[in-house]
Each structure stands twice: as structure tokens, then as C-alpha cells.
Amino acid sequence: MTSPGKENLINIVKNRDEVVTKLSNLIKKVSDERIAKQGFFNIGVSGGSLVGFLKEGLPKIQADFSKWRVFFCDERVVPEDSPDSTFGRYKQHLIGATNLKENQFVTIKQGIPAAQAAEDYARQMPMYFPGENVPKFDMLLLRMGPDGHTCSLFPGHELLEEKSKWVSPITDSPKPPPARVTLTFPVINSALYCVFAACGTEKATMVKRILVNKEDLPATRVKPVGGNLVWILDEAAGEYVKAV
Numbered sequence: 001m002t003s004p005g006k007e008n009l010i011n012i013v014k015n016r017d018e019v020v021t022k023l024s025n026l027i028k029k030v031s032d033e034r035i036a037k038q039g040f041f042n043i044g045v046s047g048g049s050l051v052g053f054l055k056e057g058l059p060k061i062q063a064d065f066s067k068w069r070v071f072f073c074d075e076r077v078v079p080e081d082s083p084d085s086t087f088g089r090y091k092q093h094l095i096g097a098t099n100l101k102e103n104q105f106v107t108i109k110q111g112i113p114a115a116q117a118a119e120d121y122a123r124q125m126p127m128y129f130p131g132e133n134v135p136k137f138d139m140l141l142l143r144m145g146p147d148g149h150t151c152s153l154f155p156g157h158e159l160l161e162e163k164s165k166w167v168s169p170i171t172d173s174p175k176p177p178p179a180r181v182t183l184t185f186p187v188i189n190s191a192l193y194c195v196f197a198a199c200g201t202e203k204a205t206m207v208k209r210i211l212v213n214k215e216d217l218p219a220t221r222v223k224p225v226g227g228n229l230v231w232i233l234d235e236a237a238g239e240y241v242k243a244v
């Protein structure tokens with residue numbers, strides 16, 4: 001059961017194709033609502049397998065992409081043409097496949113140290129979130145790594161406790177590459193929608209630790225205050241979880 005206007009917290013669908021479809025339809029719905037209300041849609045995207053989901057799903061939806069402003073939940077401090085560059089992968093797979101243009105991506109500067117890149121990214125934000133004490137994204141598309149990390153927020157790392165910065169550098173990421181820039185929890189938990197999409201048996205145990213056991217892991221700390229938290233899982237990833 002869902003409350004009116006609220007999304008299901010946990011959605012379990014049959015397979016990866018249905019995850020992609022459900023995710024894309026939710027993005028379209030929220031994009032339409034936000035554009036009708038404010039004239040634009042501020043979305044934050046993650047890297048990893050999400051790029052593949054969006055590459056398949058977004059070309060099939062009729063969203064007004066011209067009104068989108070695309071930010072990065074995290075980014076690796078590497079040249080844009082590196083296979084590790086999240087922007088590089090979106091540029092390769094989404095621009096052209098959708099009506100999104102390169103200048104709609106709010107990118108993280110490369111060729112400078114992570115600390116400066118994080119400052120520069122944070123400095124760009126007020127332009128897109130005028131008058132907001134903390135940027136309130138319309139939607140953040142998140143992933144969960146095998147250790148429970150999300151964005152570039154890793155288990156046990158001091159960045160989990162960051163309370164004031166909107167964006168932080170990290171230079172000791174346990175997952176390579178080590179230098180990255182990430183949104184912090186104050187921003188993540190201010191979003192209107194935080195959406196995790198995950199597939200496959202390899203995610204099942206970590207999904208259980210987060211959604212059933214509620215262990216204190218980075219992905220468990222995603223709890224948007226006054227917003228919606230949505231998980232979209234296939235049957236394999238959701239093996240130990242009940243849809244609610």
C-alpha cells in the first residue's frame with residue numbers, strides 16, 4: 001500500500017528490464033511534476049551500473065529533457081576521456097541518445113586537486129538552488145556498492161559525519177580511483193527523491209543488511225527528511241526483502 005502522493009519505499013519487480021522501466025517511469029513522472037511546478041528538473045546521477053540503466057531507459061521516455069539540469073552525486077577526479085570518468089560515460093552514452101545537451105551537465109572540474117574541484121562544484125550550486133540553505137535536489141539516483149557505500153561515502157569513513165559542507169573531496173577512496181568528489185549527507189537527505197536501483201544476486205546480501213537488518217552502513221543513512229526514499233530491486237537483489 002502507498003500513501004497518496006507517496007512512492008512505495010521498496011519495489012520488487014521481476015528482472016533487470018523491469019527495474020529499468022520502473023526507474024525510467026518514476027524519473028519521467030517526477031520530471032513532469034517538477035517542470036510543471038518550477039520550470040526545471042534538478043537531477044543528480046551516480047556512476048557505476050546506473051549509466052547502463054539510464055542509457056537503456058531514458059531514450060524511451062517522453063520527458064522534457066531541455067529543462068533538466070544534471071549534477072553528479074559523485075565523480076572521480078580523472079580526465080574526462082578516462083573510462084573511470086562518470087561524466088565521460090554519460091557524455092558517451094546519453095548525449096545523442098536523448099535530447100540532453102552537454103551544457104546541461106554541471107560537471108566537476110578536472111585537472112585540479114580533489115579539494116579544489118569540490119570547492120568549485122559547491123560554488124556552482126547556489127546558482128541552481130537560489131535561496132536554499134542546502135541544495136534541495138528534485139531527484140538523486142543512487143547506487144549501492146558491495147560494501148554498502150553510496151556516492152563516494154564509504155563505510156567507516158569520516159566523511160559520513162560531515163555536517164556542514166555540501167560537497168567533499170575524498171583522496172583515500174578504498175575503491176579506485178582514490179581521488180573523488182562527493183555530495184554529503186546534508187545534501188543527500190534534503191532531496192525530494194532518493195532512488196536506489198539494483199539488480200542481481202550479488203546485491204542481495206547487502207540489500208538485506210541495509211533494508212532488513214538496518215545495519216549502520218552509508219546506504220542505510222540515506223533518509224531524505226521530508227522527501228521520498230525509493231528502492232527498485234529485481235527479484236534476485238530483493239531475495240531477502242519484502243516489498244512495502
Ligand SMILES: O=C1O[C@H](COP(=O)(O)O)[C@@H](O)[C@H](O)[C@H]1O
Nearest residue numbers: 046047048049050143144145151
Ligand atoms: O564508485 C562508484 O560506485 C558506486 C556503486 O556502483 P555500482 O558499480 O555498484 O553500480 C556508484 O554509486 C558511484 O557513483 C561510483 O562512483
